[in-house]
Amino acid sequence: MSEIKVDCTGETCPVPLVETRKALRKAMPGDIVEVIGTHPASKKEIPMAVKALGLELIDIQEKDGVWKIKICR
């Protein structure tokens, strides 16, 4: 199992969502994908995508406008 980091800081719609999906497609089952970003709507929408894909959301954090989302493939 490995951890994959995706940095979407400063990116706007739809890049954080798309980059998350690209990383999840490349990940192996059990891998952790960690996405970092600043686009506010993506913080809500990436978890929606995770749910739609039937994957597991592990953690969401936000500090000073930068959020971190951890997903298990």
Add this chain to the structure above:
Amino acid sequence: MANKATIIVHSGDMDKVYSALIIANGALAMGMEASLFFTFWGLQRLKKGGLEKGPLSKMNMLGLGRWMMERKMRKAGVASLEKLLQDFRELGGKILACDMTMEIMGIKKEDLRDDLISEYCAVGTYINEARESSVTLFI
């Protein structure tokens, strides 16, 4: 109804092509399948070197409006149409090219970015895709 989005890209306007690609990428990112059917002015954007050439649908002002919009988009960190198109293909999206438009407008296969196009087809293929889609849009 299948988990699929089918979008007709009829307009070649820059802002409308953006809308189509953003929605299509969003659908793929959220686990749906997606197809883009390029026809009429939209098909011009699949010509070699044509993707970024569309005018703004409103207040284009001979390209001045478009130039201002591009500047604002760059400042906001909006992805280029080329990136969105490449991401769309990478995530498994299908690009369909209308062959009647090609005939009317005298566009040949070699004028188009053939490597991106999944199929050259007509209305029957569109309907076949659309009838099993829960999201269909005409842009």
